[in-house]
Ligand SMILES: C[S@@+](CC[C@H](N)C(=O)[O-])C[C@H]1O[C@@H](n2cnc3c(N)ncnc32)[C@H](O)[C@@H]1O
């Protein structure tokens with residue numbers, strides 16, 4: 001298993017209408033850059049002390065780190081010098097090399113040649129750009145504060161950096177969008193020579209302003225049938241362009257898959273730093289292994305107050321949760337069934353023994369329904385299994 005690090009930056013310049021992430025609209029001048037970076041550094045130091053003393057958690061000194069992901073919020077608002085400090089601190093403790101994937105999520109209005117230079121110099125080698133739509137009217141309705149032209153210009157700018165990978169996020173299936181409009185947009189983005197793309201069906205989540213509008217009857221919720229057609233069309237366009245789906249919503253040319261997200265879907269360990277960040281650790285107690293998940297306090301103020309005061313313990317910033325074996329099996333299957341590569345029988349066995357044999361009836365049923373394909377090495381979702389993924393997971397869990 002490979003180890004990963006996630007860092008959360010919870011501030012944004014405005015709140016998008018569909019967003020329920022742990023993000024807070026804040027004037028640029030009011031973002032506590034200095035204090036937040038210091039809190040992240042304190043948390044990193046605290047966690048390393050804790051792991052060293054307990055000998056737990058699998059993130060010892062010099063542990064090789066496969067990927068680092070700075071997500072948000074809008075982490076591209078950060079000052080490159082703060083990113084530099086953070087990455088330098090991580091490199092001092094763990095083993096990172098040129099192969100370590102280091103991603104920053106970026107909103108188009110925050111990037112220019114100067115900031116990109118700074119981030120690349122600090123060690124960022126992958127940018128995930130939130131384009132969302134190429135329709136300026138839609139971007140306005142989403143309360144995005146960039147235009148389609150700005151997003152395309154940023155992609156073009158990033159193309160000039162050797163050794164830097166770029167990904168684009170798009171959203172489809174919002175009220176009023178038809179299959180043809182979506183396919184046109186998708187083809188345009190794929191035509192830019194992009195190597196990685198994430199295409200998300202719009203979801204209507206509690207906590208977003210879209211959710212409130214749907215509740216008041218002002219906007220319709222996403223139409224699942226239309227979304228199914230759009231997803232089908234997305235797979236067709238992507239395959240033709242040579243950017244296959246390696247996960248339900250993620251597309252890449254070979255070798256450009258996002259290693260960080262693969263880590264989540266493969267159920268690998270990751271350290272979470274920052275407000276609302278989640279970490280997942282494999283621990284040992286005597287001869288038995290167990291999994292612990294730790295979710296940090298959501299509010300940036302509470303998080304900073306606790307960590308800056310030196311209270312970075314279970315009472316201060318995070319709540320540890322021991323994951324039961326049944327829950328771990330469920331989550332592992334749910335994650336693995338999102339991936340084109342599916343679940344390797346040998347990996348399942350090394351984690352959970354011969355438990356997979358107990359699922360043979362469900363596997364046969366799903367193969368019969370065209371949701372799964374299987375050989376002696378792995379069970380893999382088919383395209384139908386991607387489109388009807390909820391159905392596939394429910395069937396497997398019966
Ligand atoms: C952590 S979020 C935001 C990243 C970055 N701040 C931005 O907005 O571009 C990552 C991605 O999730 C997707 N996303 C967020 N809310 C969504 C929703 N309600 N439905 C579908 N996709 C969503 C967007 O494509 C977004 O780029």
Ligand code: SF4
Nearest residue numbers: 012015016019023073
């Ligand atoms: S979608 Fe991105 S920019 Fe918009 S509010 Fe959420 S995290 Fe911030």
